[in-house]
Amino acid sequence: MKLNELQKSPEAKSRKRIGRGPGSGMGKTATKGQKGQKSRSGVSISAWFQGGQTPLYRRVPKRGFNNARFTTVYATINLSDLNKFFNDGDEVTPEILKERGIIKKQLDGIKVLGNGELEKKLTVKANRFSSTAVTKIESAGGKAEVI
Numbered sequence: 001m002k003l004n005e006l007q008k009s010p011e012a013k014s015r016k017r018i019g020r021g022p023g024s025g026m027g028k029t030a031t032k033g034q035k036g037q038k039s040r041s042g043v044s045i046s047a048w049f050q051g052g053q054t055p056l057y058r059r060v061p062k063r064g065f066n067n068a069r070f071t072t073v074y075a076t077i078n079l080s081d082l083n084k085f086f087n088d089g090d091e092v093t094p095e096i097l098k099e100r101g102i103i104k105k106q107l108d109g110i111k112v113l114g115n116g117e118l119e120k121k122l123t124v125k126a127n128r129f130s131s132t133a134v135t136k137i138e139s140a141g142g143k144a145e146v147i
Contacts, residue, residue: 072108074128079136080116082124092124094147109147118142 019030032039048055077097085102086092094110097103103110112124114132121141129137129144137144 074109074111075103075105075107076111076113077103077126078113078115079118079133082112082122083116083118083120086120086122088120088122090120090122092122092126094126112137112144 109127
């Protein structure tokens with residue numbers, strides 16, 4: 001056996017030596033092309049990056065379950081408003097509130113909040129009451145009735 005008769009083993013495949021002069025055929029730009037982000041050293045672009053354009057996952061409309069359409073939204077009214085618009089001994093109902101233009105829409109119901117002071121004796125009928133509203137209505141001598 002002579003040196004010129006030796007065969008390369010299939011495992012001993014030499015790697016591509018890039019950037020080692022023009023004689024190698026892979027010198028100068030080292031197979032990276034001209035300029036641009038990918039020709040620079042230390043580049044790592046994620047697989048889903050789309051060059052700064054809005055990514056596909058943000059352009060596609062979202063689907064699936066969302067609880068938002070099942071929430072109950074109440075039209076709110078404060079005790080200070082009741083004090084302004086009603087007289088002593090009146091009955092306050094959602095229909096009267098809408099009729100007088102105090103609330104625009106009844107939505108899923110009316111909730112009375114305890115903001116302000118109540119100096120009149122009122123019978124308030126609503127779907128919900130805050131705890132402070134109930135105590136203030138009852139301390140003024142009125143009634144808070146849940147519909």
